[in-house]
Amino acid sequence: MRFFTTEGPVRAADNYCLPPLQRWDLDEVLGLIDRKKYFLLHAPRQTGKTSCLLALMEYLNQGDRYRAVYANLEGAQTAREDVARGMRTICGTIEAAARLYIGDTRLHPWTQDAWQTRGPDGALTGLLEHWSLNSPAPLVLMLDEVDALIGDTLISLLRQLRAGYTQRPTAFPQTVILCGVRDLRDYRIHSSTQAAIITGGSAFNIKAKSLRLGDFTADEVATLLGEHTAETGQVFTPEALVRVWYLTRGQPWLVNALAYHACFEMPAGRDRTRPVTVELIDQAKEYLILNRVTHLDQLSYKLREERVRRVIEPMLAGTEMGVVPEDDRQYLVDLGLLRRDGAGGLVVANPIYREVLPRALAGGPQDSLPHINSTWLNADGTLNPAHLLDAFLAFWPSGVGTGNRSWAAPLIMRSLRTWS
C-alpha cells in the first residue's frame, strides 16, 4: 500500500506523488540540455528538487542520446575550506554515483591520474575530461546540494567546471545542472585564501539559466490527495481539501505531512470508511506545530540569523520594516519563509509558518519567564479574592505611596466583586 512520504525524494512505487517531470517545464529543460547549457535548479528546502533530478536522470538514461548521473555533494560540507579534502569527497561521490546509476566502474583510476598531474584544484576537471572522452554518449551531470559547500571548496568546484566548459561535449559533460536552495547569482562565497568575497555569478559566469521549482498549485494538491482516495476509497471532504491548500499554500512537504498524519497516524483518520474532515486536518496541523517537526524546526533555526530576524520581526509585529537590503529580502524568499503576494508585497509563505515563526521568536523569552506561584487560586482552580488581595498588596511596590496602601484594599475588593 502506498502512502504520503515526508522523507526525502518521492518514489512512485511506494509513495503517492505527482509525476516529478510534470512539475517543471520539461521541454525547456530538454532544450537547455540539447543546447549544451549549464544551468541551475533552485528552490526552498523540501520542495522536490531531488525528486525532479532523479526523475530526469531516469528519463534520460532510458534513451541513448545521453548518459545521466546524479550526485549529492553534501558529504563535502564537513571539509569546509580544505579544498583537497573537499575535492576528494566530490570526486569519490561522482565515482560512486556513476557506478550506481549507469554501472560505470572505470572512474577511480582517472581521478587518481588527474590528482597526480593536476592536484586538488584540477582533479575534478581531469576526471570529467577523461570520463567524457570515454563515454559512449555525452554526459549530463547533476550536482545536488551545491550550496552545502563552503568557501574555497565551492569556488574550486565552480572554477573547475568553468575550466572544462569549452571542451564540451566531447571532452567535458554536455550539461551540468547545479542544484541548491539559493540562486547561484546570490552566493557570496568567502575565500580564505584570497581574503575576499567572491560572488557565485563571477565564479560561474557560464550559467545559462536559473530554474526555480515552485510549490504545488491548488489543483495539484487536490490531485495528490486524490491518489489516496483512488487507492483506499477514503475521501477528503471538499472543506478539508480547501483547508489543506489554505494552511500550506501548496508547500510540498507540508501537504504530505498533513495528509500523512491525518490519514496514517490519527486513529480516526485510519478508518477508511470515514472521510478526512477539516477537524482532522486542523488536529494534524497542531501536531506538526507542537512537535516541532524537522521541516519547521529548520525554518525556526533560520531565525537565529540577524538578517532573517530583521525582516521577519517587523512583519509579524505589523510595524515598518525600515531599510532592509533587497538581498536580505530575497534571501527570505529563497529560503521559502516569505513569498510575494498578488500585489508584489512580501507575506509569510503560508499560515503554518505564520503560526510557527512567532512561537519560535517568543520561545526564548517564554522559557525564561519566572515560575509564578498562583497563591490567589483555590485548590480547585477558582479565584480566591482575599488571597489575591494579599498577593497584590505584597506585590505593590513598597516605596510607592506607602501611606496609600490602605485605599487599595477596598478598591480591589469592589473591582473583584463587580468582576465576579
Ligand SMILES: Nc1ncnc2c1ncn2[C@@H]1O[C@H](COP(=O)(O)OP(=O)(O)OP(=O)(O)O)[C@@H](O)[C@H]1O
Ligand atoms: N512529485 C512530488 N509529489 C509529491 N510530493 C512531493 C513531490 N516532490 C517532493 N514532494 C514532497 O517533498 C518532500 C521532499 O522531496 P525532495 O527530497 O525531492 O525535495 P528537495 O527539494 O530535494 O528537499 P531538500 O531541500 O531536503 O533536499 C518529499 O518527501 C515529499 O513530501
Ligand SMILES: [Mg+2]
Ligand atoms: Mg534534495
